[in-house]
Amino acid sequence: xxxxxxxxxxxxxxxxxxxxxxxxxxxxxxxATSIMRVQQLILAAVDLALADIGLTFARYEALVLLTFSRxxxxxxxxxxxxxxxxxxxxxxxxxxxxxxxxxxxxxHGKDRRVTLVELTRDGATLVTTATQLVVxxxxxxxxxxxxxxxxLISMLRKVRFASGDFDESKSAT
Amino acid sequence: xxxxxxxxxxxxxxxxxxxxxxxxxxxxxxxATSIMRVQQLILAAVDLALADIGLTFARYEALVLLTFSRxxxxxxxxxxxxxxxxxxxxxxxxxxxxxxxxxxxxxHGKDRRVTLVELTRDGATLVTTATQLVVxxxxxxxxxxxxxxxxLISMLRKVRFASGDFDESKSAT
DNA sequence: GAAGATTGAGACGTCAATCTTG
DNA sequence: CAAGATTGACGTCTCAATCTTC
Numbered sequence: 001x002x003x004x005x006x007x008x009x010x011x012x013x014x015x016x017x018x019x020x021x022x023x024x025x026x027x028x029x030x031x032a033t034s035i036m037r038v039q040q041l042i043l044a045a046v047d048l049a050l051a052d053i054g055l056t057f058a059r060y061e062a063l064v065l066l067t068f069s070r071x072x073x074x075x076x077x078x079x080x081x082x083x084x085x086x087x088x089x090x091x092x093x094x095x096x097x098x099x100x101x102x103x104x105x106x107x108h109g110k111d112r113r114v115t116l117v118e119l120t121r122d123g124a125t126l127v128t129t130a131t132q133l134v135v136x137x138x139x140x141x142x143x144x145x146x147x148x149x150x151x152l153i154s155m156l157r158k159v160r161f162a163s164g165d166f167d168e169s170k171s172a173t
Numbered sequence: 174x175x176x177x178x179x180x181x182x183x184x185x186x187x188x189x190x191x192x193x194x195x196x197x198x199x200x201x202x203x204x205a206t207s208i209m210r211v212q213q214l215i216l217a218a219v220d221l222a223l224a225d226i227g228l229t230f231a232r233y234e235a236l237v238l239l240t241f242s243r244x245x246x247x248x249x250x251x252x253x254x255x256x257x258x259x260x261x262x263x264x265x266x267x268x269x270x271x272x273x274x275x276x277x278x279x280x281h282g283k284d285r286r287v288t289l290v291e292l293t294r295d296g297a298t299l300v301t302t303a304t305q306l307v308v309x310x311x312x313x314x315x316x317x318x319x320x321x322x323x324x325l326i327s328m329l330r331k332v333r334f335a336s337g338d339f340d341e342s343k344s345a346t
Numbered sequence: 347g348a349a350g351a352t353t354g355a356g357a358c359g360t361c362a363a364t365c366t367t368g
Numbered sequence: 369c370a371a372g373a374t375t376g377a378c379g380t381c382t383c384a385a386t387c388t389t390c
């Protein structure tokens with residue numbers, strides 16, 4: 001994880017190349033590659049922090065979602081919607097969590113098509129520990145002041161909204 | 174790709190949950206999940222734009238890098254450094270590009286350990302087409318003004334620098 | 347021994363197709 | 369027929385181990 005830093009910023013260097021060739025959309029390119037890179041850094045930092053307790057970011061997010069739910073249980077489909085991942089990914093993540101004994105699949109009484117996912121006692125305990133670990137590293141987000149953090153979130157929210165991620169136009173931050 | 178929008182912002186909703194439970198690091202959490210989500214959106218948009226010509230974002234980035242190089246050829250290792258991916262990923266990407274006839278592996282005369290990767294004529298042609306396609310969709314970055322775009326890039330650059338991505342402390346934007 | 351590249355494994359994401367149930 | 373979940377196939381990234389070459 002601790003690979004030596006480059007003596008220059010590769011994204012900025014690429015931007016210079018684009019500029020020199022008069023290619024358009026140089027800034028969107030820089031923004032896109034920056035996002036890809038930061039995502040990689042965050043994922044690596046969080047996964048590292050959670051590795052000791054056998055979790056990953058993806059599985060941690062699923063556990064937190066269940067913690068937030070009213071009765072500690074949610075249909076697979078709902079989980080996919082909230083986590084913004086495909087049904088296939090939900091199946092995958094729940095398979096692993098269940099194998100670890102952190103969640104449990106239970107039938108839905110009314111509609112036998114849906115499968116509910118419920119936190120186990122172990123899962124509820126572990127998510128607390130995991131939260132302490134990821135909070136301790138600030139979710140891998142470093143180098144920003146409180147104001148800058150708010151700005152970053154706001155910019156990303158605009159992109160998500162413009163991409164049709166959600167309908168609401170209310171509050172922001 | 175065009176899945177119905179949620180009636181609310183799931184990231185903001187999660188933030189409210191964190192706030193209600195007085196969990197710390199609520200904003201870093203929102204920033205991290207926002208990054209993850211936007212990365213997903215960008216990747217989907219770019220991959221969709223490139224699907225018709227049989228490319229992906231990862232393979233496109235590799236082709237562009239070769240286009241930027243002085244002699245149109247680079248060692249595998251150098252490619253990994255610049256693209257910020259593991260040697261294994263370079264092998265994987267080059268394998269596919271070579272199978273598509275877009276690049277060619279050639280031996281390095283001086284050091285027989287290193288493998289050079291060279292753009293083929295087809296590769297050079299295709300990267301031009303590909304660039305037009307991704308530029309046409311602004312690399313999937315939508316909803317931001319020119320100023321906001323600069324701000325976003327700047328925030329992300331701070332995170333990358335703080336994470337030790339590069340050493341330079343010179344210019345920014 | 348160290349550097350460069352590859353192979354085999356595991357994790358997560360997508361899509362297309364299938365199976366059960368409403 | 370539509371909705372919910374699963375399976376199988378594929379692409380990308382990671383790590384550990386190996387093989388060749390300096």
